Amino acid sequence: MTATVPTTAAFIELDERWSTHNYHPLPVVIAEAEGAWVTDVQGKRYLDFLAGYSALNFGHRHPALVAAAVEQLHRVTLTSRAFHHDQLGPFCRELAELTGTDLVLPMNSGAEAVESALKVARKWAYRVKGVPQDTAQIIVAGANFHGRTTTIVSFSTDEVARADFGPFTPGFTAVKYGDAQAVEAAITDRTAAVLVEPVQGEAGVVVPPAGYLRELRRLCDENNVLLIADEIQSGLARTGELFALDHDGVRADLYTLGKALGGGILPVSAVVGRREVLGVLRPGEHGSTFGGNPLACAVGRAVIKLLATGEFQERSRVVGEHLHRRLGELVGRGVAEVRGRGLWAGVEIAPGGPGGRAASEALMARGVLCKETQETTLRVAPPLVVTEAEVDRGVDVIAEVLGT
Ligand SMILES: *Cc1c(COP(=O)(O)O)cnc(C)c1O
Numbered sequence: 001m002t003a004t005v006p007t008t009a010a011f012i013e014l015d016e017r018w019s020t021h022n023y024h025p026l027p028v029v030i031a032e033a034e035g036a037w038v039t040d041v042q043g044k045r046y047l048d049f050l051a052g053y054s055a056l057n058f059g060h061r062h063p064a065l066v067a068a069a070v071e072q073l074h075r076v077t078l079t080s081r082a083f084h085h086d087q088l089g090p091f092c093r094e095l096a097e098l099t100g101t102d103l104v105l106p107m108n109s110g111a112e113a114v115e116s117a118l119k120v121a122r123k124w125a126y127r128v129k130g131v132p133q134d135t136a137q138i139i140v141a142g143a144n145f146h147g148r149t150t151t152i153v154s155f156s157t158d159e160v161a162r163a164d165f166g167p168f169t170p171g172f173t174a175v176k177y178g179d180a181q182a183v184e185a186a187i188t189d190r191t192a193a194v195l196v197e198p199v200q201g202e203a204g205v206v207v208p209p210a211g212y213l214r215e216l217r218r219l220c221d222e223n224n225v226l227l228i229a230d231e232i233q234s235g236l237a238r239t240g241e242l243f244a245l246d247h248d249g250v251r252a253d254l255y256t257l258g259k260a261l262g263g264g265i266l267p268v269s270a271v272v273g274r275r276e277v278l279g280v281l282r283p284g285e286h287g288s289t290f291g292g293n294p295l296a297c298a299v300g301r302a303v304i305k306l307l308a309t310g311e312f313q314e315r316s317r318v319v320g321e322h323l324h325r326r327l328g329e330l331v332g333r334g335v336a337e338v339r340g341r342g343l344w345a346g347v348e349i350a351p352g353g354p355g356g357r358a359a360s361e362a363l364m365a366r367g368v369l370c371k372e373t374q375e376t377t378l379r380v381a382p383p384l385v386v387t388e389a390e391v392d393r394g395v396d397v398i399a400e401v402l403g404t
Pocket of ligand 1: 109112114145146147148201233234258259
């Protein structure tokens with residue numbers, strides 16, 4: 001009798017039959033992973049060039065992060081916020097110190113962090129700035145991505161993300177990304193905040209024009225408006241600095257953090273920022289059953305420890321420069337443009353080349369996993385533990401697939 005080993009096709013069939021079809025994954029079924037590599041159910045290995053959209057900045061199963069999780073699993077995993085526990089205070093203190101902020105509001109998913117920041121900004125507008133109740137306005141950027149809740153998709157400019165999900169939450173104004181004058185024109189005495197991704201990930205790793213972020217800071221200062229930086233994807237070493245904003249020497253009033261904060265192990269998000277802003281929340285006004293749970297805090301503390309060394313920021317700078325040099329060689333050879341910062345690149349496929357989906361599938365067949373964003377952009381974001389030799393290998397495969 002031979003035991004039947006489920007095949008890739010069998011697992012995909014199960015997903016298709018039993019899970020909602022809100023994603024269109026590549027036809028690979030991952031069973032194991034370590035560092036920058038994953039192994040599928042057939043035993044084939046792939047170089048991970050996506051890193052869970054930056055949730056896996058430290059690679060798969062980083063030993064220090066797994067150790068922190070395992071140790072905490074043996075102590076206490078959940079208390080709810082009805083009680084104190086011995087991981088929350090240390091986590092908040094260490095995260096505030098790492099980020100140079102005053103207070104930490106722990107949540108779980110990135111979307112929850114963004115929602116929390118929006119609520120805090122509105123409350124700040126009414127209680128501190130003196131905006132008349134229920135009239136606060138928040139300025140956002142076109143082509144933004146901040147998550148999937150009904151309020152967040154209310155100010156998305158992506159029709160696929162919005163269609164059939166109305167009625168939408170009012171109070172948001174979207175203006176062109178990278179255009180500080182458009183923000184200036186949109187500011188009124190009811191403006192509570194400007195919410196921006198310092199680099200737009202989902203839009204195709206779009207770096208704004210030089211001076212844009214500094215100009216937003218100036219406009220916010222002059223008009224008593226909060227600057228909220230969504231660093232969920234761009235932050236925590238992805239671009240070669242702790243925050244993408246750091247490249248411009250700009251500080252935000254609130255930062256939303258997520259993805260890599262959970263070390264690729266569990267969802268951990270937070271809003272961090274100034275006491276005058278986050279301090280507006282009072283008991284009962286906001287919360288989350290799992291937010292700031294002991295396991296999340298223990299893993300988050302191990303993440304903070306890794307970031308505090310600066311080693312990953314440095315790796316992103318050095319290996320990222322190599323990545324961009326190598327990808328730059330493909331421009332004019334199947335690649336129209338390469339954007340990005342650090343170990344993060346949007347590779348724009350030249351007209352006449354394969355579509356993003358077809359390119360991703362061809363990369364997969366050759367042992368490299370990455371994913372298109374928009375129709376014709378490959379989002380390259382390897383774990384920050386990737387080596388230059390592994391980057392070379394991945395870029396060689398991209399050249400093979402896109403080369404003409
Ligand atoms: C991923 C992401 C989010 C949403 O995070 P989830 O954990 O998926 O809810 C929000 N903002 C940015 C910039 C992101 O990249």
